[in-house]
Amino acid sequence: MKINKNYLKLKKNYLFTTITQKVQDFKASNPQREVISLGIGDVTLPLAPVVVDALRHAVDEMGHASTFRGYGDEQGYPFLRRAVCGYYAGKGVTLDDSEIFISDGANSDLGNILDLFADDNTVLIPDPVYPVYVDANIMAGREIIYMDGNAGNGFLPLPDKKADIIYLCSPNNPTGATYSRAQLKMWVDFAMENDALILFDSAYEAFVQDDALPTSIYQIENAKECAIEISSFSKMAGFTGTRCGYTVVPNALVRDGAALNPLWYRRQTTKFNGAPYIIQRGAGAVFTPEGFSQVKANIAYYMKNAKFISDTLHGLGIWHTGGENAPYVWLKCPKGMGSWDFFDVLLGEANVVGAPGVGFGAKGEGFFRLSAFAEHEKVSKAMEKVKKFL
Numbered sequence: 001m002k003i004n005k006n007y008l009k010l011k012k013n014y015l016f017t018t019i020t021q022k023v024q025d026f027k028a029s030n031p032q033r034e035v036i037s038l039g040i041g042d043v044t045l046p047l048a049p050v051v052v053d054a055l056r057h058a059v060d061e062m063g064h065a066s067t068f069r070g071y072g073d074e075q076g077y078p079f080l081r082r083a084v085c086g087y088y089a090g091k092g093v094t095l096d097d098s099e100i101f102i103s104d105g106a107n108s109d110l111g112n113i114l115d116l117f118a119d120d121n122t123v124l125i126p127d128p129v130y131p132v133y134v135d136a137n138i139m140a141g142r143e144i145i146y147m148d149g150n151a152g153n154g155f156l157p158l159p160d161k162k163a164d165i166i167y168l169c170s171p172n173n174p175t176g177a178t179y180s181r182a183q184l185k186m187w188v189d190f191a192m193e194n195d196a197l198i199l200f201d202s203a204y205e206a207f208v209q210d211d212a213l214p215t216s217i218y219q220i221e222n223a224k225e226c227a228i229e230i231s232s233f234s235k236m237a238g239f240t241g242t243r244c245g246y247t248v249v250p251n252a253l254v255r256d257g258a259a260l261n262p263l264w265y266r267r268q269t270t271k272f273n274g275a276p277y278i279i280q281r282g283a284g285a286v287f288t289p290e291g292f293s294q295v296k297a298n299i300a301y302y303m304k305n306a307k308f309i310s311d312t313l314h315g316l317g318i319w320h321t322g323g324e325n326a327p328y329v330w331l332k333c334p335k336g337m338g339s340w341d342f343f344d345v346l347l348g349e350a351n352v353v354g355a356p357g358v359g360f361g362a363k364g365e366g367f368f369r370l371s372a373f374a375e376h377e378k379v380s381k382a383m384e385k386v387k388k389f390l
């Protein structure tokens with residue numbers, strides 16, 4: 001037998017292991033110092049009470065013969081698909097239940113969706129970027145073309161290189177930068193002209209504060225004919241450990257003579273037996289009026305942190321993006337420092353942990369990500385220390 005040799009081409013993902021190791025070493029030699037982590041982008045607030053109630057109720061249902069559920073619809077329970085459609089209706093986007101596929105989180109579908117496409121398609125991926133897009137395509141042996149993010153384009157690259165598949169992430173991880181409607185329209189027009197397909201990652205859409213900014217690619221005309229949207233309850237509702245997301249494959253989306261929606265349906269019914277009923281009930285509760293207000297309160301909590309970080313950097317005259325419509329602030333390392341050098345200095349001097357930009361791609365060198373997923377007190381303490389040291 002032969003293995004998929006493409007796996008051997010994957011670069012080791014050192015970013016978070018190296019961060020953890022460096023922090024452990026620092027703590028071991030400086031036990032008296034309090035280290036504050038704004039590094040790993042995982043949520044810190046617990047699930048909303050209404051979600052916990054729905055989960056509990058669903059657990060009880062599973063314990064009684066009359067309400068027990070076995071296998072569900074592979075594409076998700078109708079109650080949750082309808083609720084997702086309702087959420088999109090609130091954004092002015094009309095979707096049919098058949099276009100929604102409930103998943104166990106965005107990560108799975110960001111990679112799995114590639115099952116539908118030939119391996120000799122080229123892929124356009126922003127640099128820096130959430131690493132899953134790159135690795136999933138390396139695994140399939142696809143040619144990757146990078147588009148450069150930089151301070152000049154605000155880390156929002158626009159179309160200038162052709163490819164068959166285009167990954168976009170807005171609001172972006174790691175940069176927190178968010179495309180405007182006019183910019184997303186450029187991408188949609190480009191995909192339509194070039195028969196390309198956009199994979200739009202909207203995992204952070206719920207963090208957008210500016211009503212003028214798009215929270216779904218389908219708010220752009222013609223996007224249903226050229227884009228798949230992949231989203232998640234992870235950051236929106238604290239589901240990183242609970243696991244639920246959704247993917248939208250519009251019925252109007254046709255490539256190479258085939259409608260993609262039935263292909264994805266076929267793929268999911270073959271390789272995925274659906275997200276757990278209990279979890280889907282928890283996710284459904286997010287879309288109730290109570291759920292919305294509880295989840296929004298958590299988002300507001302994180303965005304207060306983001307603003308605080310951004311205001312502090314502004315006061316220090318440090319170039320940065322993000323933080324206004326995303327829980328990440330992306331800053332230029334002071335004094336021309338490299339990403340890891342700045343990491344070491346920040347940890348050593350201010351005892352604050354962030355994520356070196358170069359860990360998200362070569363174009364991230366010299367930049368640094370601070371996450372707003374933390375307690376207020378810790379963020380303000382961290383910023384006080386940063387102010388003293390910078």
Ligand code: PLP
Nearest residue numbers: 105106107130173203232234245
């Ligand atoms: N997409 C982006 C841009 C992310 O930052 C993350 C998680 O950090 C994900 C997708 C993964 O989301 P999930 O937890 O739903 O798999």
